[in-house]
Amino acid sequence: MLYQPEILSANIVVLGAFNPAIFSPDWLELNQLIGPDDAKVIRSSENFVVTRQVTQLESETFRLLVEESKYQASCTGVAGPHIRDLTMGVLELLPHTPLRAIGLNFDIQYRFHDSDAYHKVGDALAPKSIWLQVVGDPDRAIGLEQLRIIVQDGKRGEEPKSPNSKTISVHRGGNTLTIRMSYNDHHEFVDLPEGTAATEAAMEILKEHWQEQLQVAGQTFSQVIGLAIAES
Amino acid sequence: MNTFPQLANIGAGSTDTSVGFQYTLQSPVSEMNIPRPMRDQEPSTIVNTDAGTLQMECKVRLPPLAKARTARQAISSLPNEIWEGTVQSVDEKARIMSAIMEPMLQQSISRHSANISLDYVVQQDLPLVRPGAVFYLTIFTEKKRTSIQNAEEIRFRRMPAWSKAHIKKIQNDAVVLLDCIEG
Numbered sequence: 001m002l003y004q005p006e007i008l009s010a011n012i013v014v015l016g017a018f019n020p021a022i023f024s025p026d027w028l029e030l031n032q033l034i035g036p037d038d039a040k041v042i043r044s045s046e047n048f049v050v051t052r053q054v055t056q057l058e059s060e061t062f063r064l065l066v067e068e069s070k071y072q073a074s075c076t077g078v079a080g081p082h083i084r085d086l087t088m089g090v091l092e093l094l095p096h097t098p099l100r101a102i103g104l105n106f107d108i109q110y111r112f113h114d115s116d117a118y119h120k121v122g123d124a125l126a127p128k129s130i131w132l133q134v135v136g137d138p139d140r141a142i143g144l145e146q147l148r149i150i151v152q153d154g155k156r157g158e159e160p161k162s163p164n165s166k167t168i169s170v171h172r173g174g175n176t177l178t179i180r181m182s183y184n185d186h187h188e189f190v191d192l193p194e195g196t197a198a199t200e201a202a203m204e205i206l207k208e209h210w211q212e213q214l215q216v217a218g219q220t221f222s223q224v225i226g227l228a229i230a231e232s
Numbered sequence: 233m234n235t236f237p238q239l240a241n242i243g244a245g246s247t248d249t250s251v252g253f254q255y256t257l258q259s260p261v262s263e264m265n266i267p268r269p270m271r272d273q274e275p276s277t278i279v280n281t282d283a284g285t286l287q288m289e290c291k292v293r294l295p296p297l298a299k300a301r302t303a304r305q306a307i308s309s310l311p312n313e314i315w316e317g318t319v320q321s322v323d324e325k326a327r328i329m330s331a332i333m334e335p336m337l338q339q340s341i342s343r344h345s346a347n348i349s350l351d352y353v354v355q356q357d358l359p360l361v362r363p364g365a366v367f368y369l370t371i372f373t374e375k376k377r378t379s380i381q382n383a384e385e386i387r388f389r390r391m392p393a394w395s396k397a398h399i400k401k402i403q404n405d406a407v408v409l410l411d412c413i414e415g
Contacts, residue, residue, distance in 0.1 A: 006375065007308040013249040032393045035356030061387065072251065078309040078372040081316070081336065082387055089392045103249020109308070167250055184250035211336055218337065 002117040003225065006178070007109040010214065011074035012087050014202060016099035020055040020066040023090075033089040034059065062086060079106070084210045091199040091206075099198035104185040104210055106217035110225060112177035117229050121179055124228035125170060146171050163188040168220060181224065183217035185209065308375045312382075313337050315369040317346070322361055327351065329361055333369065348386070357388040365389070 025039040025048075034042070038059045042048060047063075049056040057064040058076060062083050065072045071090070073083040091097070112118035122144035131142045147170040152160040167184040187205050189198040317331040327350040335341040348369075353361060360367075366389040374381045 005310055008310050011251055013251055015247065015249060030393075033390050035354075035390070037354065037356040074251075078311050078370050078374070078385065080311065080314055080368055080370050080385075080387070082368065082389075085389050085391070089390065093392050101247060101249050103251075105249070105251055169250070182250060186249045188247070215337065215339065 002114045002229065003110045003112040003179075005108055005221070006111045007107070008079045008218075009075050009107045010079040010083060011072060011105045011107075012083055012206070012210075013103040013105065014071040014087065014091075014099060015069060015101045016071070016097055016198070018066050018068060018071055018097065019052075020068065021050060021052045022094070023055040023057065023064060023066045024050050025057060028057075031089070031093055033086055033093075079214075081210065081214075084206050088203050088206050091203050095197055095199045097199055099189050099202055101186060101188045102202045102205055103187075104205075104213045106183045106214060108181050108218075108221045109173065110179045110181070110221075112179070115177060118177045118179070120231075121170075121225060121228040122172070124231040125224075144170070144172060163190060168224065170224070179225070181221050183213075183220055185213045185217075309372050310375075311337065311370050311372045313341070313371050315344075315371075317348075317367045317369055319361060319363050319365045319367070320345075321363055322350075329353075331367070336368075352384075352386050353388070354386070357386070360388040360390070 025034065025042040028034045029036060029039040038061075041059045042057045045058045047056055047058045053068060055064070055066045061075065061077050061080070063074045063076050064086075065074075071087070073087050075083055125147055126144040128142050132138070135142060149168045151166045151168070152162070152164070154161040165184075165186045167182075167186065169182040169184075171180040171182070172178075173180055187201075189201055192198065192201055314336040315333040316336050317333045320330045320332060322329045328347050329350060330345065330347050333344040333346050335343075350358065350361065353367075357367075368385075368387050368389070370385045370387075372383055372385070374383055
């Protein structure tokens with residue numbers, strides 16, 4: 001095996017206007033979004049902060065960071081749909097929260113057992129021929145550090161049909177042979193049908209798209225790595 | 233006076249909803265977003281000033297996020313499959329629940345039915361176990377510094393408690409529906 005996935009994590013980011021002080025473990029527990037044991041873990045966590053400007057909660061399964069303009073729920077353990085349910089619950093409880101956008105994010109880390117295969121990925125995604133000429137010194141190493149591809153509806157050169165987008169990022173790992181990839185499914189709340197609250201639209205996206213995007217992200221990650229290795 | 237100070241944030245700031253890789257984040261969330269003045273402040277103290285008035289300095293110390301994140305880096309976890317289960321029945325005596333299981337990651341896997349012991353359900357989720365309840369059975373591989381383990385986790389879905397307004401709306405909808413039925 002040339003490489004294998006090692007970590008898959010998920011998080012949800014919502015942009016809007018929030019009141020971080022609301023997001024206490026007591027409020028979440030009172031509204032049955034977390035269990036009593038979760039609340040205890042959060043309260044005893046060294047990362048526990050609830051203020052008017054920022055709230056940060058961490059349980060065994062999720063981490064919640066809420067600022068005045070941003071809500072972020074992340075998986076702390078194994079990735080799962082519990083952050084989707086938590087976010088849907090929060091939006092249901094706060095239906096009048098003004099929202100601007102929501103992002104469904106998935107990250108993966110691949111560990112390579114073969115350095116040739118590892119370098120093939122970078123060479124396929126960012127061919128070095130131009131850079132070798134620019135640098136002009138064969139004794140200097142040239143490598144791909146980070147790559148970001150944005151996909152939007154519409155043809156190149158034309159105005160995108162929608163502000164929604166999908167972003168796929170590739171990052172070099174640390175010192176070891178690892179490659180990290182991120183997938184962001186970004187939705188903006190513009191031109192909503194009359195009478196539709198942004199929170200309703202956000203809940204619909206979470207309900208209808210989270211699982212689908214989890215699968216799409218997984219397929220995208222393995223396809224990019226597989227095609228890159230095959231191409232070089 | 234701005235009656236809705238929060239609204240000032242709408243339309244301002246980043247429109248990016250991506251966060252980058254979470255396990256070894258290059259720009260940790262704490263550094264990106266937590267207001268600087270808070271981070272630099274110390275715990276609360278009261279200072280007696282020369283003017284004879286008491287001056288309160290509000291000092292807040294934020295927890296060491298980076299330390300916690302480093303500790304987690306020792307562990308990596310990869311879900312092999314996430315099953316969404318719907319409880320069909322519960323046998324309290326035998327401490328078993330019957331459920332229909334749908335795979336969430338691999339579409340090629342067909343729907344299964346399962347009998348799962350309640351011993352696998354954490355204490356805080358036991359009150360949620362009833363027909364119709366939804367839970368997630370995650371089968372995953374966890375890698376630590378010195379071992380690799382295959383593990384599974386069951387967590388029940390939690391929904392917000394019904395508010396009085398919610399119940400009132402349902403009652404109103406029911407009245408409207410009844411009126412329509414009765415003509």
